[in-house]
Amino acid sequence: MNIVNKLSLEEKLVVLSDAAKYDAACTSSGVDRKGKLGALGNAAACGICHSFSADGRCISLLKILYTNECIYDCRYCVNRRSNDTLRTSFTPEEVCRLTIEFYRRNYIEGLFLSSGIRKNPTHTMEEIYQALYLLREVHHFNGYIHVKAIPGADSEVIEKVGFLADRMSTNLELPTAAGLEELAPGKNRKVILAPMRQIQQGIDDEKSNIPRIGKAGASFVPAGQSTQMIVGATPESDYQILTVAQALYHQYDLKRVFYSAYVAVNDDSKLPAVGTKPPLLREHRLYQADWLLRYYGFKAQELLTEERPNFNVYLDPKCEWALRHLEYFPVEVNRASYEMLLRVPGIGVKSARRIVMARRSSRLDFSNLKRIGVVLKRAHYFITCGGKLMYQTKLDEDYITRRILELDRRKNWELEYDITFRQLSLFDDMHMGADSAGTDCREETDGRFDYLSV
Amino acid sequence: MEDLIIYLCEDTPDGIFTAIYDAWKSGIPEEGISIQAERNHAMQMFTEYVYVQTDLDKAVKVAQAIENKIGGEAYDMVYHAALSCETDRMDAIYRFLKLGFRYGRRVTSMHGDERVCRLFELSRSVRNEAHAFREFLRFHDTGKALIARMNPKNQVLPLIGWHFSDRFPDEDFVILDENHDMGVFHEKGRRWYLSFVDRGFIEEVFGQIQSGRYEHLWSRFFQTIAIAGRENDKCQKNMCPLRYRKYMVEFQKTPVSDLVGEIGGAIDRGSGA
Known part of the structure; x- marks a missing residue:
């Protein structure tokens, strides 16, 4: 040596x-x-x-x-x-x-x-x-x-x-x-x-x-x-x-x-x-x-299961789960439990919390959700506000999958080819703070972590 | 149409709170009132102007009323918004407080309301910037004190002051804000304070500072820790925007010495020993 x-x-x-x-x-x-x-x-x-x-x-x-x-x-x-x-x-x-x-x-x-x-x-x-x-x-x-x-x-x-x-x-x-x-x-x-x-x-x-x-x-x-x-x-x-x-x-x-x-x-x-x-x-x-x-x-x-042991790398795991369980959707944002809100693609921990808080004082519509930080382009397939979907879409696995893949194509390409996005994931310590109950600095930082609220 | 009444105040939290006190006392409906910073205000037609004299007693009264009636969380947000650089910050605070005094603590969860959202936005962007400077501020050791300069859009210096005096209780340090001509001063073991400083002073101080050994070591570490072949300029810019890099040592253009040559030399010396 x-x-x-x-x-x-x-x-x-x-x-x-x-x-x-x-x-x-x-x-x-x-x-x-x-x-x-x-x-x-x-x-x-x-x-x-x-x-x-x-x-x-x-x-x-x-x-x-x-x-x-x-x-x-x-x-x-x-x-x-x-x-x-x-x-x-x-x-x-x-x-x-x-x-x-x-x-x-x-x-x-x-x-x-x-x-x-x-x-x-x-x-x-x-x-x-x-x-x-x-x-x-x-x-x-x-x-x-x-x-x-x-x-x-x-x-x-x-x-x-x-x-x-x-x-x-x-x-x-x-x-x-x-x-x-x-x-x-x-x-x-x-x-x-x-x-x-x-x-x-x-x-x-x-x-x-x-x-x-x-x-x-x-x-x-x-x-x-x-x-x-x-x-x-x-x-x-x-x-x-x-x-x-x-x-x-x-x-x-x-x-x-x-x-x-x-x-x-x-x-x-x-x-x-x-x-x-x-x-x-x-x-x-x-x-x-x-x-x-x-x-x-x-x-x-x-x-995942023994029979389906690997993720589809082109879909985020939460989306993949939701698409295989369309029977749970769409959920009504004004009534759904916190736990269920968390399972909606496009709603993260913070927005789920805000929804639960905000709906106490008024009924929420899609524009409220947008301000709260829900990623609507992803979430809208899976939720209703006051019984209505945001657009006329069908609750169909292939249809939604295609649309979401379209949304993610560029990001996935970047991930696969030139970028290491790994560090973003590493932030989560600084972000979700299960162990830091208070507000936390990184998460506040202007949606740089948006993509994490999958 | 009723004329607009504009309260012109000093651009500090105390000045803003005083103006809020005066505007509130006037009893004029909110649509007829605007509060603006005295500095750089362009006069308008059909407008009545009221010049606000900053009054600490009034400011404290407003602060206490917010704490007591709307709560500490709301107070923090209002205070942060008051440090913002956006021109509508004072009106946004005033409209939020009107709402807050009506609904009490509940107001901070009213995410559906435009006025609440705007205040949150202002406060969030100030806190984000303060956080960025907690991350990216760089001190130089002059041998007498640690000294740093910054170029923030918002008046984040008071927020930064707390952080660094907790972190460096045993250090003498100075942080200078070149955009607002303010400085934080901290002497070992004492409480920190905020003071206005002369722009010339900042330039003079920094004119004498030279990059030293640890600046160099840090730059070397910074270059080495990146994984070659995985350059990602976009992500780097996203996380550390260019405007913060102005005073970060690792982003200064200094000739990079030839790493291979140096290490090669080291090996020669090592094996000769």
Whole structure:
């Protein structure tokens, strides 16, 4: 391995942020913390983006690897041991200095520290702990910290890190254990799930006030934990992936599952060839479906089945569901339950709430709905106001499907060809704030997220 | 036709609230009244003008009446709308308040009403802009203080002031709004305050500031973190519109050094060690 430690800080920053850029998560959400005298920083539950890179993704955190040295040889990973790339590591002081100086200039909300595995998992986790300790306890950094829990690391050090971090995540890597075995020699599902369970347990204990080893007043992973899995490197169906995600939400209380369209970085016989287009549109549909699981009351089994295991990538999952269940439609906006309103394509969480509020004081017509933020060009097939449809349309699956495909054609084309819209989906943390009950900043931002209210 | 009476007031929340107080007291029906900013007002024919003298007592009375009778949520919206740059902001507030004093707290859920919608729109666009500057404002470290400048359409500075003084309680910092000639000043451990500043002062201060080490490091990070081959200019512009980029270091045109050469050099040095 080509290990170089005498790089300048700038050179290290370039190498170790380049190595971290494929990580999907860059959100800074989930925890509200006021500033305090003698400390630097605060945290906003809705999360704050500070810039947008040339690929359109939000930059919220200083996203870097601690080291890109790695003892593993995972076939899909750009840092796999057998790749001949330049390897280097930060020192805890360097991580600290970069985070603080960037934070003071309002470039970032905090730090997202991930890492390759140097020597062994516990050793690497220990180094990450040193960096966090320095930040929190010596420099009194009060901003956001997201850190990876390294599978196989000693539970004690994971616990210590948990008291310094806001969010922790353990990468599931691949949707199924079989896929993992095939592509990541040396890793297995059980070892990955162990820290996830430990962190969940820690968060639960804190909720039930069980005394812990942490400093008095310190909070354990207050922004919760997340995970990510790679989509398209292995042959799992959308149904399998979504079922796994649902189980993670239910059994591990995850805040977020991130899906990462596989970017073919390595030449490997077991993987799609280098240069294969990442399945961005599929990734996008999974994010939308994930959204439906978390905020719209859908179950994975409603959206997909063993017989129909994959989404039609050209339709958003909510529309697809509605078109297959036309028996529920059209619904009368002035009477329908909140839950039913949520299932109407073109009505999002916010507009459903507004409808329920506004119809108390007056009967709503289509122009009211438009002002409320309902996407009528999509919704009008499925709703009535005062018993009337907006236009003369028929409630017919083929007819509506054709019309909606027409609407989406351009967007889908963009998604498939030149764009990564993935970042939009990543915002949702900052957006729907199930965990941030108050108003939230991003969502207010002028319908930039309109498309999410599918 | 009755003549229109126009109240001309100072363009600050206090000025606007004073005008609302005076207009309300006059008892003239709402159709016959308009409130406008004194600055840049073009006089019209068949119009009677009343010059409003900003009066803190009156302004506070209006603010309290809104809080008590229509609620805190409505107050926030009115306050945000008062910071807007739209010329109809004062009339929009006045018409909303007329409605609010009649319907009470209920008014904020009356999404069907034109007057309520307009106020929401104004307030939302101010909050959005304030949020954009929370994201995109950039500080420079002069060694004495952190200093930033901004070019907002609306008067978002008071909203920004809260945010950064909570975030940087231990820093001395200054934020200058070059469009409204105002500044937020914060001294370590003290309360922040808002003050008018001279445009010349802003230019003078920034004339001396040079881009330093961390500005450079940040720009490098910014370039590296993008995934090559997935450029998406449209999405980037959508999320970070050009007008916000004027003072963002990562968007300034500086010669980009040759990354390959540098890293290559690093490898040489490293392997020689």
